Amino acid sequence: MLIQLNFKSGLPVYLQIVEQVKAAIASGILRPGESLPSIRPLAEDLRINRNTVAKAYAELENQGVIETAAGKGSFIKDSQTPYRKEVRRQLLAGAVDAAIVQAYHLQFTPAEVLELVRDRLGAFEQKNPGHALKN
Amino acid sequence: MLIQLNFKSGLPVYLQIVEQVKAAIASGILRPGESLPSIRPLAEDLRINRNTVAKAYAELENQGVIETAAGKGSFIKDSQTPYRKEVRRQLLAGAVDAAIVQAYHLQFTPAEVLELVRDRLGAFEQKNPGHALKN
DNA sequence: CATACTGTCATAGCACACTATGACAGTTGT
DNA sequence: ACAACTGTCATAGTGTGCTATGACAGTATG
Structure with a gap:
């Protein structure tokens, strides 16, 4: 899972992460049940703040794309949209x-x-x- | 010249304008020498603030895409060629x-x-x- | 010259993206 | 139990996108 950030694009970093994770799932790179990188290491890797990654993951959970549990980590959900x-x-x-x-x-x-x-x-x-x- | 704004995209409005003007030039819809809509009417049209449009035009001028003169208006520079x-x-x-x-x-x-x-x-x-x- | 247009500049206020940091809680492995 | 990991919450400060508004300067038209 590689994430490339563009700080000049004007698109918020946390949304870039959301998009790229969703694209990775869409492309089959990430499959249901697999775990995402944990927040702190990923933040360090991308050289951004923990909270920015946390916000991206929160948004992904909010969209029903991933499931996250304190202490365990974040995992790709079996994609079933709750929307009608x-x-x-x-x-x-x-x-x-x-x-x-x-x-x-x-x-x-x-x-x-x-x-x-x-x-x-x-x-x-x-x-x-x-x-x-x-x- | 049609401009459509997406306020939920996270991309700054002034950058959306920049992109769409550049795309219009790229496609040949706007040709060198032609004038862009003036700031105030366009802002009213898009229901955004004058300064936001002004910022977009300033950015376009900064990128060398248009030329702008106080009192006259903004015009497409002639160094542009539509993309292939x-x-x-x-x-x-x-x-x-x-x-x-x-x-x-x-x-x-x-x-x-x-x-x-x-x-x-x-x-x-x-x-x-x-x-x-x-x- | 006067009016109506053009772009420009300055100020103030609000929202939010991002950073920085500390503290806390749940889970896992030893 | 303890240590080391996980995510979460709170707070504070900075930068910037956007709005709102007023004032000013250059240009065109009558």
């Missing part, structure tokens, strides 16, 4: 809309956007067989 | 991948993702007829 379908759809729509705005600025046609999405979905599926995104 | 297709594709792929990771965590199937993308593309097209995203 409509809520999940709205959440995903946000990310999709961001991509569409980007596509607009970069002058892609809807057909090209769809093709690219198909492409990326395919690449993702190939790298991570057997997860929730399979057909 | 492959570069634009990579930029878009980043946003698409972010949405796909999100979709994984929200347990959507690829088919559902594609359907949602089609949906949002349609909604966007309906709201903004005649723009670069039309087929």
Whole structure:
């Protein structure tokens, strides 16, 4: 599990950690049941404060991505979102809309956007067989 | 020139403006010599403070993307060349991948993702007829 | 010249990201 | 039990993103 921080991006460090952990799970690098690095060593590794890592983990637990217990550590949860379908759809729509705005600025046609999405979905599926995104 | 802000993303608003203006230039929507919206009207439009827009423009000028003169306005510098297709594709792929990771965590199937993308593309097209995203 | 636009600067206040540090509580291994 | 690990909570200080507002200067238009 490698985490790369970009201090100039403007995106809060704790959110960068959240994103990268979620991406690692999404990509199969981290699997359900596996443990995350403990807070203090990771903070030292990344040369940031303990609280920043703790905040990232708290956010991940809040999102239902990990489970954490004082004294034991933090572990990847079996991914089962507590959200209802409509809520999940709205959440995903946000990310999709961001991509569409980007596509607009970069002058892609809807057909090209769809093709690219198909492409990326395919690449993702190939790298991570057997997860929730399979057909 | 359409700018869409996401207040929950954690990315500072002024940087979102910078990014989207640069993307618009990259795609050729904004051409050298053209003027940007003036600070006050744009701020009112986006319902943010004048200073936030001013900061975005200052950053753009600092990066050499635009030229700005008190009393006249802000203008795209002529040293800009639209990115090539492959570069634009990579930029878009980043946003698409972010949405796909999100979709994984929200347990959507690829088919559902594609359907949602089609949906949002349609909604966007309906709201903004005649723009670069039309087929 | 006067008015209405443009960008710029200064100040003040609020929220939050991050740091720093200390203290406490649960778990594990010896 | 003890030591060494785990996460958690509290407090305080710094920096900065954003808002709000007022004042000023350059430019264009009449």
